[in-house]
Amino acid sequence: MRTRGLWRWAVVGAAAALVVGVPAVVVAVTTPSGTVDAAALRDRVARSADQAYQGVAVVRGTSALPALPKLEDVTALLTGVTTVRSWYRSPERWRFDVVSTAGERDTYRAPGGEFVWDYGANQLTQLIGTPAVRLPRAGDLVPPELARRLLATAAGDVVTALDAREVAGRRADGLRLVPADPDTTIGRVDVWADTETGVPLQVEVTPRGADRPILTTAFDRFTPGAPDDGVLVPELALGAGFTAVDAPDVAGALGFLGGDPPQASLAGRPLRQADGAGVRGVGVYGAGLASFVALPVPREVGSAVADAGTKAGAGDVTVPQGRIVSLAVPPLSVVIARSTVARRWYLLVGMVDTSVLRSAATELIAQPRRGR
Numbered sequence: 001m002r003t004r005g006l007w008r009w010a011v012v013g014a015a016a017a018l019v020v021g022v023p024a025v026v027v028a029v030t031t032p033s034g035t036v037d038a039a040a041l042r043d044r045v046a047r048s049a050d051q052a053y054q055g056v057a058v059v060r061g062t063s064a065l066p067a068l069p070k071l072e073d074v075t076a077l078l079t080g081v082t083t084v085r086s087w088y089r090s091p092e093r094w095r096f097d098v099v100s101t102a103g104e105r106d107t108y109r110a111p112g113g114e115f116v117w118d119y120g121a122n123q124l125t126q127l128i129g130t131p132a133v134r135l136p137r138a139g140d141l142v143p144p145e146l147a148r149r150l151l152a153t154a155a156g157d158v159v160t161a162l163d164a165r166e167v168a169g170r171r172a173d174g175l176r177l178v179p180a181d182p183d184t185t186i187g188r189v190d191v192w193a194d195t196e197t198g199v200p201l202q203v204e205v206t207p208r209g210a211d212r213p214i215l216t217t218a219f220d221r222f223t224p225g226a227p228d229d230g231v232l233v234p235e236l237a238l239g240a241g242f243t244a245v246d247a248p249d250v251a252g253a254l255g256f257l258g259g260d261p262p263q264a265s266l267a268g269r270p271l272r273q274a275d276g277a278g279v280r281g282v283g284v285y286g287a288g289l290a291s292f293v294a295l296p297v298p299r300e301v302g303s304a305v306a307d308a309g310t311k312a313g314a315g316d317v318t319v320p321q322g323r324i325v326s327l328a329v330p331p332l333s334v335v336i337a338r339s340t341v342a343r344r345w346y347l348l349v350g351m352v353d354t355s356v357l358r359s360a361a362t363e364l365i366a367q368p369r370r371g372r
Helices: 004-020 038-050 072-079 143-153 299-311 354-365
Strands: 053-061 081-090 093-100 103-110 113-118 123-128 159-167 170-177 186-194 200-207 215-224 241-246 269-274 283-285 292-297 315-319 322-329 332-339 344-350
Touching (some): 038 143, 038 159, 038 170, 038 186, 053 072, 143 186, 143 215, 159 186, 159 200, 159 215, 170 200, 292 299, 292 354, 299 315, 299 322, 299 344, 332 354, 344 354
Antiparallel strands (some): 053 081, 053 215, 093 103, 113 123, 159 170, 186 200, 200 215, 269 283, 283 292, 292 344, 315 322, 332 344
């Protein structure tokens, strides 16, 4: 898992994980029995981006994702415990801090763009531009951000009410979303939102067939209302360095890729987006939490991922049109496939059962190369 190719595989996997997210505080499973109007609560959560707050959230992940080179921060979010201090005024004005044994990193969204303050390096960095798709970061997993993203992704799925509970000393109304598509690896998403403001205070995501969440995020401390101006402005300390760099971008990391236009459908799921993440040849298929990504990858990337996958216990089969290697790390499924017909490799990633991705890969590798 030391190769440059595996890192590129991990970038795509992390991007897919960001689309559907994953969190959890270990508590007993709650049976839907609340009296709140679940649909109305869902609407309140969707509108809560206008509600200012400040607080401290704890993210607990229990995924079995391996430690990946250059992606230690991403895998740590999904496999361990991360404490995030957050100050939020609006989608354009916020700050979150992450303190770890390696130091402290503070990320700001201000009128001048995004800034990152690294205490260990004593340096302030300005991030230039807005990437089409970026890697997940701690701020994406605080309860309000994660809940809004997951509920928006599964907009067509039904929600039911859960009993209210106390989170961070405040009353929170609950709802449960159970994905309608039986092929998604996500079994349920539980959200508890502040009764007063509608801001999500706790989110739990549980894989299908499991009785405990694989990722939980919840506020330990929460205060509604706008934070002070001073806390939202990055300051350049005396003697500190300053630099400006392009914002990290998945499309940039994969920009060397090229390929034929994506297939109109795979595994019975229609193409939802062509050239996803701004990368030519990337297709996003299906809907809601059962969507997946398929894209061509260079030979050195494909072979490196396939070798790493087999060492990690992945299924490895030879078919008439090539080779398919599949790996399930709940709730993420990954398939890497080599086509002897098109003489290229493909990567498929999503929160769906590996059988869906294997079916899609079988169709994909049977296709000859096509021109635009």
